[in-house]
Amino acid sequence: MHPQDHFVAARKADWQLLDVLLTQAPALHRLAPASISRAGALYRSLCSDLMRARSAGYDTELLAYLDGLAARAHNMLYGARPLSLRSLGGFVAHAFPRALRANGRFFAIATLLFVVPLVLSLVATLVHPEFAPAVLPQEALDASAESYAEGLEGRESGSDATMAGFYVYNNVGIAFRCFATGVLFGLGSMFFLVYNGVVIGTVLGWVIVQGHGTNILTFVCGHGAFELTAICIAGGAGLQMGYALVRTEGRTRLGSLRAQAPAVGTIVGGAAIMLAIAAAIEGFWSPSGVPAPVKWTVAGGLWLLVIAYLALAGRRRVP
Amino acid sequence: MVTPSTVERLDTIASVDSPEQVRFEYRVAGPARRALAYVIDLLIKAAVLIVLGGLLVVGGVKYDQLTGWSMGVYAVVAFAMEWGYNVLFESLTSGRTPGKRVLRLRVVKEGGHPIGFIDALLRNLLRAADFLPSGYALGVVVMGLDPRFRRLGDLMAGTMVVVEEHSHLGAAVRLSPPPTPQELAAMPSAARLEPAEREALDLFVRRLDRLGPARADELAGLVLPRFADRLPAAATGIPSSGSPRTGPARWLALLYLRATERRPTAPRSD
Structure with a gap:
């Protein structure tokens, strides 16, 4: 008998048992405790089998089998920490606001890039309404003016609710695009922040000029606290990626970008949570028929909440 | 002489050193296979939204109107499908969306570890950059420039997409027609x-068995001199091409079977 056949015959049962354990559960922590330690032992003996088979020059097919099995076992045994509510709580309470404040300059620049064009185009439209058709197509302006022509107060439902779905989809997309395109040396984030500032300011100005200012402000004030802030946070994280690519501090460009990944991931994860909250508000609260003064009060509370959270949460007590 | 395990192979293979000082090899997934997985996921997401939309419309018609609530539900589910689907599946099932599972793909960290939530979030949010200017054009170009087929999202998150090999144990080499004892003895x-x-x-x-006989002989002819020089006795009288029973391909196969002393007709052991 060939030595390889001896080897396979002696070890095959262990390999197949490991294979079964790996196939059984989607994640290691779902297995019974006894099975977990069994899998660990089987994996370690598989590693030495793989080395032995390689140095003895056994068949390619056998090596591929052992390689694949070892890789799968490795992937499962050296598991990432599973998601838990507890880790999510820590993320929201400390990790995100801390990471944001530590990289606050990017957030500040992004906010300027977004707010300054927004205010300028808002004022331009209010002073010279013909500014709006020069920026956006007339049909788009008419459509947005029309969708705010009727107030929401005292109604159970309406066509605006249909629009809410579109807005959520659109605005979340805006925020994530502001972030993602920052990987292009920051240029994409800059462009999308300025562009969206101009568009939002112009539409807002145009709707106000058409006489529906109260309606649109009542609609957006609730989710605006989370959504506009999250757009600036996401854009800032994008600028941070771009800055890491430009200023590498002696690393390779990829290494410099990668070094920012934990902070950027934490910040954009927080922005994603804020956007999810904004989406829920935008889907359920903003189009609802609650009286406008209630919405304004709630909106004021939400803005204060967001500012206080970002500024204060997770601060360490000074001894 | 270099042993195969120390040679960096020019192939779509990524080596990873484990803490046990063992090197694994992962086969990195190319754009075509990943695109197929993407299409499957896209169909699943579309189906969920269509079914949900249908239910809401039917419910709305029944109660005479579409309420703000049903639109709110639809909006939030659409949000979750667009941005949450990949992130949640990849972080909860250690790197596999349903589409990736069908095509036996898995997202892993570059060290072969499973990906965490932040990794999944980064690599999937950066799809918006890979997508530019449209249809993942930038992502495909970046993948083409990278030996591990990483798109921008993978580069940022430090991940790669690998094909999980599920090869079977003990598939013996078969030769058809089976070698006669005389052939092997020669x-x-x-x-x-x-x-x-x-x-x-x-x-x-x-x-x-997947090569045409003429092509097999042509390929075998390329390496035949290497072995024929060392084994002149066995190599006399091989026609440069011939029937599948006598050509260079057959000769090489017999040489291999004889050298490794494996019986090609042995039953599969699994």
Whole structure:
């Protein structure tokens, strides 16, 4: 008998048992405790089998089998920490606001890039309404003016609710695009922040000029606290990626970008949570028929909440 | 002489060193296979939204109107499908969306570890950059420039997409028609083959049934002199091409079977 056949015959049962354990559960922590330690032992003996088979020059097919099995076992045994509510709580309470404040300059620049064009185009439209058709197509302006022509107060439902779905989809997309395109040396984030500032300011100005200012402000004030802030946070994280690519501090460009990944991931994860909250508000609260003064009060509370959270949460007590 | 395990192979293979000082090899997934997985996921997401939309419309018609609530539900689910689907599946099922599962793909960290939530979030949010200017054009270009087929999202998150091999144990080399004892006896029993030669012959013999006879002989003819010079006694009288029973491809296969002393007709052991 060939030595390889001896080897396979002696070890095959262990390999197949490991294979079964790996196939059984989607994640290691779902297995019974006894099975977990069994899998660990089987994996370690598989590693030495793989080395032995390689140095003895056994068949390619056998090596591929052992390689694949070892890789799968490795992937499962050296598991990432599973998601838990507890880790999510820590993320929201400390990790995100801390990471944001530590990289606050990017957030500040992004906010300027977004707010300054927004205010300028808002004022331009209010002073010279013909500014709006020069920026956006007339049909788009008419459509947005029309969708705010009727107030929401005292109604159970309406066509605006249909629009809410579109807005959520659109605005979340805006925020994530502001972030993602920052990987292009920051240029994409800059462009999308300025562009969206101009568009939002112009539409807002145009709707106000058409006489529906109260309606649109009542609609957006609730989710605006989370959504506009999250757009600036996401854009800032994008600028941070771009800055890491430009200023590498002696690393390779990829290494410099990668070094920012934990902070950027934490910040954009927080922005994603804020956007999810904004989406829920935008889907359920903003189009609802609650009286406008209630919405304004709630909106004021939400803005204060967001500012206080970002500024204060997770601060360490000074001894 | 270099052993195969220390050679960096020019292939779509990524090596990872484990804490046990063992090196695994992952086969990195190319754009086509990943695109297929993407299409499957896209269909699943579309189906969920269509079914949900249908239910809401039917419910709305029944109660005479579409309420703000049903639109709110639809909006939030659409949000979750667009941005949450990949992130949640990849972080909860250690790197596999349903589409990736069908195509046996898995997202792993570059060290072969499973990906965490932040990794999944980063690599999927950066799809918005990979997508530019449209249809993942930038992502495909970046993948083409990277030896591990990483798109921008993978580069940022430090991940790669690998194909999980589920090869079966004990699939023996088969030769058709089976070698006769006389044929095997004509071959030197202890032909010294270097590991790289063994591997090349092994792969060649396993692919014989998928190659046309003329092509098989043509390929075999390229390497035949290497072995014929060492084994002049066995190599006399091989036609440069001929029937599948006599050509260079057959000769190489017999050389390999004889050298490794494996019976090609042995029953599969699994």
